Amino acid sequence: MTMPPSANRLKPAIVHVLPRTGIGGAEKHALHLLGTLARHPGIELHLVCFECAEWHDRFTALGIPVHVISRQAKLWIDLPRMLKLRKVIRRLNPDLIQSWLFEANLLCAVTRSQSSKLLTSQQSTRSSEQSRLVNLADAWSKRASDLVIANSEAGRDWACANGVRLDHVEIVPNAVLPGRTSPSRNRHGVIGFLGRLSPQKGLRVLARAAAVLPPEIRIKVGGPPQYFRLDQVALAGRLSYIGPITDVEAFLHSIDLLVLPATDGEGESNVLLEACAAGVPFVTTDVGDNGVLARRLGMPVVPPGDAEALARAMSTAIAAPPQYVSTRDQLLRDRAPEKVAARLVAIYRRLLPSYSQLLDPGSLFVA
Numbered sequence: 001m002t003m004p005p006s007a008n009r010l011k012p013a014i015v016h017v018l019p020r021t022g023i024g025g026a027e028k029h030a031l032h033l034l035g036t037l038a039r040h041p042g043i044e045l046h047l048v049c050f051e052c053a054e055w056h057d058r059f060t061a062l063g064i065p066v067h068v069i070s071r072q073a074k075l076w077i078d079l080p081r082m083l084k085l086r087k088v089i090r091r092l093n094p095d096l097i098q099s100w101l102f103e104a105n106l107l108c109a110v111t112r113s114q115s116s117k118l119l120t121s122q123q124s125t126r127s128s129e130q131s132r133l134v135n136l137a138d139a140w141s142k143r144a145s146d147l148v149i150a151n152s153e154a155g156r157d158w159a160c161a162n163g164v165r166l167d168h169v170e171i172v173p174n175a176v177l178p179g180r181t182s183p184s185r186n187r188h189g190v191i192g193f194l195g196r197l198s199p200q201k202g203l204r205v206l207a208r209a210a211a212v213l214p215p216e217i218r219i220k221v222g223g224p225p226q227y228f229r230l231d232q233v234a235l236a237g238r239l240s241y242i243g244p245i246t247d248v249e250a251f252l253h254s255i256d257l258l259v260l261p262a263t264d265g266e267g268e269s270n271v272l273l274e275a276c277a278a279g280v281p282f283v284t285t286d287v288g289d290n291g292v293l294a295r296r297l298g299m300p301v302v303p304p305g306d307a308e309a310l311a312r313a314m315s316t317a318i319a320a321p322p323q324y325v326s327t328r329d330q331l332l333r334d335r336a337p338e339k340v341a342a343r344l345v346a347i348y349r350r351l352l353p354s355y356s357q358l359l360d361p362g363s364l365f366v367a
Contacts, residue, residue, distance in 0.1 A: 009044075009095075011042050011043060011044055011355065011358050012042070012043060012044065012094075012095040012096065012348065012352050012355045012358070012359065013044040013046065013092060013093065013094040013095055013096075014037075014043055014044065014045055014046070014094060014095065014096045014097075014098065014348065015045075015046045015047070015048060015089065015092055015094040015096070015097050015098070016030065016034060016045070016046070016047050016048070016097075016098045016099075016100065017047075017048045017049075017085075017097060017098070017099045017100065017104040017107070017108050018030055018047065018048070018049045018099075018100045018101070018104060019049065019050050019051065019100070019101050019103040019104050020049060020050060020051035020052075020053045021049050021051070021052055021053050021054075021055050021056040021058075021059045021066075022051070022053025022054045022055055022056075022224075023053070023054050023055060023223075023224055023244050023245070023246065024196070025123070025174070025195075025269060025270040025271065026100050026101050026121070026123045027055060027100075028270050029123075029151065029174050029175060029270060030100055031055065031058055031059065031062075032175040032176070032177065032337045032340070032341075033175060033337065033340065033341050033344060034047065034059070034062055034064065035062050035337065036175075036337040036338055036340075036341035036364060037341055037344070037345070037364075038062050038063055038064050039364065040341075040345065040363050040364055041358075041363055042355070042358030042359055042360065042363060043345075043348075043358075043359070045064040045065075046064060046065050046066075046067065046092055046094070047059060047062075047064055047065070047066045047067070048066075048067045048068075048069060048085070048088060049066065049067075049068055049069075050068075050069055050070065050071050050081065050103065050104075051070070051071060052068060054244065054246060055246075067088050067092075069081055069084045069085055069088065075103055075106070075107075081107070082107060082110060082111055085107055085108075085111050086111040089108075089111060089112065089113060089116070090113060093113070093115070093116075094116050095116060095117065095352050095355070096116060096117040096118075096119065096348060096351060096352060097112060097116050097117070097118050097119070098118075098119040098121070098149070099118070099119070099120050099121060100121045100123070101121060101123060102134065102137075102138050102141075104121075105120040105121065105138065105141040105142070105145075106137055106138070106140075106141045108120070108141075109140070109141040109144040109145060117146045117147075117351045117352065118144070118145040118146050118147075119145060119146065119147050119148070119149050119347070119351075120141055120142050120144075120145040120147075120148050120149070121148070121149050121150075121151075122142065122148050122149065122150040122151070122155040122156065122158065122159050122169070122267070123150075123151055123155065123267050124155065124158075124265050124266055124267045124288070135162075138162075139159075139162035139163060139164075142159050142162065142163075142164045143162075143163050143164055145168075146168075146351065147168055147169070147170060147347065147351065148164055148168060148169045148170070149169075149170055149171075149172050149344075149347070150169055150170070150171050150172075150267065151171070151172065151173055151174050151267050151268055152171070152173070152267035152268040152288055152289035153171065153289055153292070154266070154267055154268075154288040154289050155171075155267040155268075155288070155289075156169045156171055170343075170347055172340060172343050172344050172347070173268065173334075173335060173340060174268055174270050174273055174335065174340070175335055175336065175337040175339075175340035175341070176270070176273040176274060176276070176277050176332065176335045176336075176337075177277065177337065178277060178332060178336070179249060179252075179274065179276075179277030179278040179279070188218075188256065189214075189216050189217040189218060189256065189318050190217075190218050190219075190220060190254065190255045190256050190257075191217060191218070191219045191220070191255060191256065191257045191258075191259055191314055191318065192219070192220045192221075192222065192251060192252070192254070192255035192257070192258050192259070193206060193219065193220070193221045193222070193223070193239075193258075193259055193260070193261075194221075194222045194223055194245060194248065194251060194252075194258065194260075194271050195223045195260065195269075195271060196223050196224050196225075197221070197223060197224070197225045199263070200262060200263060200264060200265040200266070201260070201261070201262055201263075202260070202261030202262050202263045202285065202304070202305075203221075203261075205261045205263065205304075205305055205306075205307050205310060206219070206259065206261050206307075206310070207238075208307035209261070209307040209308070209310040209311035209314065210238040210239065210311075211238070212307075212308075212311045213238070213311055213314065213315060214315065217314070217315070217318055218238070218239065218240070219238055219239035219240075219259075220239060220240055220242055220251075220254070220255060221239050221240070221241045221242065222241075222242050222243065222244070222245035222251055223244060223245060224243075224244045248271070248274050249274070249278055252274065252275055252278040252280045253278065253280075255280065256280075256281075256318060256321065257280070257281055257282065257283065257314065257317050257318055257321070258271065258272075258275040258280055258281070258282040258283075259282065259283045259284070259310070259314060260272060260282065260283075260284045260285070260290065261283075261284070261285050261302075261304070261310050262284070262285050262287045262288070262290065262304065263285070263287065263304045263305055264287060264304065265287075265288075266287045266288035266289075266290055267288045267289060268288060268289040268290060268293060269284070269288075269290055272284060272290060272293055272294070273293075273335060276297060276324065276328060276331065276332065277332055279324070281299060281317055281321050281322045281323075281324070282294070282299050283299065283300045283301075283302065283310070283313045283314055283317055284299065284300075284301060284302075285301065285302055285303065285304040285305075285310075286301050286302070286303060286304060287304050296325075296327055296331065297324055297325060297327060297328055297331065298322060298323065298324055298325035298327075299322055299324075300313045300316070300317060300322060338364045341361075341364055342361035342362070342364050343361075345359055345360075345361040345363075345364065346361050349361070
């Protein structure tokens with residue numbers, strides 16, 4: 001029989017479950033938060049992942065135990081992984097489990113112990129890339145959790161539209177590290193796209209927009225291929241594909257303008273915050289909270305799927321780069337990892353009242 005987690009423990013054990021330690025927006029958010037939470041004296045942290053990927057060394061360098069449970073088969077029939085995850089969870093006997101992304105959300109909802117609180121994540125909204133079955137399973141995992149952590153208002157609204165009560169959703173926005181602002185823009189007409197190569201990110205729209213851009217404007221694409229190769233979006237003649245990007249700041253400092261023409265499925269995109277921190281202007285679409293963020297910062301917003309509007313916005317921004325408005329500095333202060341992690345610790349404190357004295361958000365700001 002499993003003892004209640006708090007029975008013989010001086011501080012709460014919290015297990016984060018992440019599908020892979022690779023390049024991605026949710027993974028970057030998790031890396032920032034775990035790196036900050038690891039400094040909190042009142043938390044025992046663990047990380048479980050299903051795949052060691054490009055950023056695995058960065059996660060292990062945080063100094064928290066990392067438990068790898070390798071995938072054995074497709075998610076729906078991977079019974080060995082479910083059993084191993086249940087075994088690890090029972091051995092660690094955590095007070096709270098926080099899962100990231102659909103795969104981890106679903107597996108944790110299925111294998112959780114009732115003695116542990118479960119926080120699932122809502123990083124995006126419904127995407128055309130996902131099947132109806134995936135969307136239904138995703139919605140069920142949210143309803144089965146004690147609380148849903150959304151990184152955007154759009155994500156919160158999606159969760160509520162799929163049966164999660166409003167008072168069971170908390171918004172914890174993406175964190176961003178303070179960037180090194182590039183001293184000057186290149187002004188060589190270089191546009192950059194950074195993200196996975198998937199339909200949701202709007203690469204086909206970018207292809208149509210690129211076709212009408214002046215020939216001196218170049219487009220650099222960075223990110224891991226996922227659903228198709230670059231030549232399948234007919235962009236080979238207008239851009240250079242430079243592969244997955246591990247140094248985002250260096251990539252941003254090599255371009256004059258970032259573009260994210262997402263068509264659906266976004267919550268709030270990390271790369272826009274990183275562009276803001278680096279002082280690089282961007283053009284994005286009115287999808288998820290990306291349009292809200294862009295308007296707050298004074299950056300151009302175009303309708304999703306409108307290649308002509310995207311081409312006009314990019315041409316204008318290259319010719320006369322938009323300037324960030326004064327709200328940028330406050331936004332970056334609000335999104336510092338310590339500030340965002342403190343919001344998360346406040347949630348832990350509310351869900352684990354027996355540890356309320358230990359779970360002080362202010363401990364994250366003690367040098």
